[in-house]
Amino acid sequence: MRLAGKVAMITGATRGIGLSIARRYAGEGAVVLVVGRDQERCDAAAASIRAAGGVAYGIAADVSHIAGHKALVKAAVAWAGGVDILVNNAGVVDIEPLDRITERSWDSVWNTNVKGLVFLMQAVARQMISQGRGGRIINIASESGRRGEKFCLSYGASKAALIHITQSAAYELAEHGITVNGIAPGVVDTEMWDKVDRQLAGLYGRAPGESRRMAEAAVPLGRFGRPQDIDGAAVFLASADADYITAQTLNVDGGNVPS
Ligand SMILES: NC(=O)c1ccc[n+]([C@@H]2O[C@H](COP(=O)([O-])OP(=O)(O)OC[C@H]3O[C@@H](n4cnc5c(N)ncnc54)[C@H](O)[C@@H]3O)[C@@H](O)[C@H]2O)c1
Numbered sequence: 001m002r003l004a005g006k007v008a009m010i011t012g013a014t015r016g017i018g019l020s021i022a023r024r025y026a027g028e029g030a031v032v033l034v035v036g037r038d039q040e041r042c043d044a045a046a047a048s049i050r051a052a053g054g055v056a057y058g059i060a061a062d063v064s065h066i067a068g069h070k071a072l073v074k075a076a077v078a079w080a081g082g083v084d085i086l087v088n089n090a091g092v093v094d095i096e097p098l099d100r101i102t103e104r105s106w107d108s109v110w111n112t113n114v115k116g117l118v119f120l121m122q123a124v125a126r127q128m129i130s131q132g133r134g135g136r137i138i139n140i141a142s143e144s145g146r147r148g149e150k151f152c153l154s155y156g157a158s159k160a161a162l163i164h165i166t167q168s169a170a171y172e173l174a175e176h177g178i179t180v181n182g183i184a185p186g187v188v189d190t191e192m193w194d195k196v197d198r199q200l201a202g203l204y205g206r207a208p209g210e211s212r213r214m215a216e217a218a219v220p221l222g223r224f225g226r227p228q229d230i231d232g233a234a235v236f237l238a239s240a241d242a243d244y245i246t247a248q249t250l251n252v253d254g255g256n257v258p259s
Contacts, residue, residue: 004029012090016190020227026054063116113158134177170247186253220255
């Protein structure tokens, strides 16, 4: 088991990519802290991990509410004795033309994808430094952060910022033995892509599912991603095999974006 003895906090872990990483981490021996906005869903996800033989706790927190971060870290210390791995996975998407972006939709995307992520990194990094045993921070970016894309201005820019933030935080935290890396998924079959498909259908006048089919046809490896496709990179970056890797963002996208 590659993560035995580690405590991993994973945000947005009640479904999709976050839940898949949480399950895999538990299978690798980590104690998993499932963070999401709804306590019942966190508890259900944690219970499903325990039913499979893992150790997991659910902690409700909206990562865009910075005032709650201290309590979140306190809960992690109380439940599991600290945090060794933070996966900043919680994310929000809105596909909309420049002309229709509102302050509200912009804030919704940026408050979770960027502001919440930065301040949670700050709170957890403080805890990791005080523990004195290093740590791992993994930020879930996106292929949308690699280049501009039509109708994807606010989400894409938030993920580009996240890639930049990953590098800056890595340089600051290196002296504490904390690595900071990112993973940039391509197109992954989750509720998030269901929303993207619905929004693209509205914008282009396409039938439901057509944008998804087009996106799948464009993937060099010939299929849509599954949440589990992200797990391997998430385990690797959290494991001792990645001890000498920091400030990197790894594309896990079936070949969509060459690095
Ligand atoms: N699905 C894709 O194609 C894809 C591609 C690239 C990157 N990503 C990124 O992967 C991550 C996971 O996405 P997913 O596809 O599993 O999406 P999803 O919508 O299925 O899951 C996102 C999770 O984050 C939670 N969340 C959202 N805002 C939150 C907040 N403020 N506080 C706490 N939890 C919050 C949601 O409740 C949900 O559980 C996101 O950061 C997303 O941007 C997804």
